[in-house]
Amino acid sequence: MKLCMIGTGYVGLVSGVCFSDVGNTVYCVDKDKKKIDLLNNGIVPIFEPGLEEILKKNHKQKRLIFTTDLKKAVLNSDIIFICVGTPTKKNSNTADLKYVFSVAKDLNKIIKKYKIIVNKSTVPLSTGDQIEKILFNLKKKKLVDIVSNPEFLREGEAIRDFIYPDRVIIGTDSKKANKILKSLYLPIIKKISRYFNTSRRGAELIKYASNAFLATKISFINEIANLCEKAGVDVKDVAAGMGSDQRIGDRFLRAGPAYGGSCFPKDTRALIDTGSKFKTDLSIVKSVVNSNENRKTLLVKRVDKILGANFKNKIITFLGVTFKPNTDDMREASSIPMIKYLNKKSCKIKYYDPSGEKDDFKSFKNVKYCSTISAACLKTDLVILHTEWNDFKQLNFKKLIKKKKFKIYDMRNLYSPLKMKKLDIDYFGVGR
Numbered sequence: 284m285k286l287c288m289i290g291t292g293y294v295g296l297v298s299g300v301c302f303s304d305v306g307n308t309v310y311c312v313d314k315d316k317k318k319i320d321l322l323n324n325g326i327v328p329i330f331e332p333g334l335e336e337i338l339k340k341n342h343k344q345k346r347l348i349f350t351t352d353l354k355k356a357v358l359n360s361d362i363i364f365i366c367v368g369t370p371t372k373k374n375s376n377t378a379d380l381k382y383v384f385s386v387a388k389d390l391n392k393i394i395k396k397y398k399i400i401v402n403k404s405t406v407p408l409s410t411g412d413q414i415e416k417i418l419f420n421l422k423k424k425k426l427v428d429i430v431s432n433p434e435f436l437r438e439g440e441a442i443r444d445f446i447y448p449d450r451v452i453i454g455t456d457s458k459k460a461n462k463i464l465k466s467l468y469l470p471i472i473k474k475i476s477r478y479f480n481t482s483r484r485g486a487e488l489i490k491y492a493s494n495a496f497l498a499t500k501i502s503f504i505n506e507i508a509n510l511c512e513k514a515g516v517d518v519k520d521v522a523a524g525m526g527s528d529q530r531i532g533d534r535f536l537r538a539g540p541a542y543g544g545s546c547f548p549k550d551t552r553a554l555i556d557t558g559s560k561f562k563t564d565l566s567i568v569k570s571v572v573n574s575n576e577n578r579k580t581l582l583v584k585r586v587d588k589i590l591g592a593n594f595k596n597k598i599i600t601f602l603g604v605t606f607k608p609n610t611d612d613m614r615e616a617s618s619i620p621m622i623k624y625l626n627k628k629s630c631k632i633k634y635y636d637p638s639g640e641k642d643d644f645k646s647f648k649n650v651k652y653c654s655t656i657s658a659a660c661l662k663t664d665l666v667i668l669h670t671e672w673n674d675f676k677q678l679n680f681k682k683l684i685k686k687k688k689f690k691i692y693d694m695r696n697l698y699s700p701l702k703m704k705k706l707d708i709d710y711f712g713v714g715r
């Protein structure tokens with residue numbers, strides 16, 4: 284099939300590359316010429332393991348075309364995917380839909396013959412209805428079907444998530460569009476996953492409800508971790524014991540810092556906003572957002588306690604600063620408020636992250652990026668294991684730090700407290 288992905292951000296690029304890999308011809312369109320030039324030179328502007336190889340292969344075989352020419356791409360395609368950003372509007376919780384609507388207006392001018400328009404951008408409930416209003420005349424002439432097909436890709440695992448999805452959600456009442464989309468997804472859904480057709484509003488809500496539920500699971504285990512700390516119980520055991528009940532499941536029950544990234548914080552807030560538009564009090568989601576906000580302060584206070592009263596000139600090492608491993612993304616990373624706080628307290632901060640130096644900390648006087656784990660750890664007073672990159676899972680801290688007394692705050696519970704005790708290392712985890 285011939286596809287057009289509008290927007291070469293995370294969702295558009297990963298989906299476009301993967302669709303081309305299963306034999307489709309895919310036009311990836313972006314207004315940003317620099318980005319298109321990079322992509323045409325085989326350079327991937329986002330950090331996603333494995334993406335570059337698949338992109339280069341399909342680009343060489345001419346199944347993947349990068350262009351700024353929206354009209355040509357749309358006219359040449361059967362299915363158009365809207366994959367543009369929906370950031371939060373300034374000083375509000377509402378998703379900003381200006382890019383989505385601007386694409387819809389462009390499509391309204393271009394389309395002359397039947398096309399399926401699939402919205403993959405994360406948009407609030409009823410956005411599909413608004414897109415349909417913009418395309419009212421085309422819809423009346425049966426020249427378009429507007430479908431919701433939310434994406435469930437995790438950064439760092441996006442290719443696997445795309446090729447082996449747990450489910451493919453298609454929100455449409457059109458039998459014709461559903462049939463075509465089912466055949467598009469056939470090579471993927473053959474592999475154990477589920478293809479699920481529902482209403483367009485249903486699909487839109489599934490996306491937000493899924494992210495809010497996962498955020499709830501994380502916040503729940505984080506609060507249980509707080510209780511474990513007070514009660515002398517290991518939260519990892521509690522999560523394992525709870526998770527082996529298949530109704531609960533053990534995934535997303537890892538206690539740690541406040542959840543971050545470009546999705547959970549934004550989508551939980553947007554869902555609350557949708558709730559109020561539909562006059563529904565989503566009190567559980569509200570509590571989750573609150574709990575996650577409080578967690579940022581709570582963990583900073585824990586660092587206070589670990590360090591004791593004397594902060595001045597203490598050297599603190601952050602291993603990992605991104606919101607999760609296998610990404611360079613710093614959006615809503617809990618390391619940001621933490622480092623800001625410690626910096627104010629006149630600590631000296633060194634950090635290492637496998638994805639490199641971060642602009643977020645460049646203006647701070649006492650925050651230094653180190654290009655190796657050993658440089659970051661040398662002679663430090665406290666190591667904060669902030670992000671669970673594989674690189675940090677088998678470290679010999681005594682050898683690295685080369686100092687008699689130091690402390691470790693393992694925010695991802697990567698190490699065994701018992702082993703640390705045997706090594707006579709002052710070790711603190713989360714919920715244990």
Ligand code: UGA
Pocket residue numbers: 405434435436437438439494497501534535536537538539540541542543544545546547606607
């Ligand atoms: C999330 C969802 O997992 C995807 O399904 C969804 O498609 C995506 O948002 C999106 O809406 O685009 P992502 O933000 O890439 O994906 O990252 P996650 O792996 O879900 O992690 C989010 C945050 O939760 C991270 O800060 C991570 O450290 C934290 N987390 C995750 C925990 O603290 N504990 C866990 O057990 C799992």
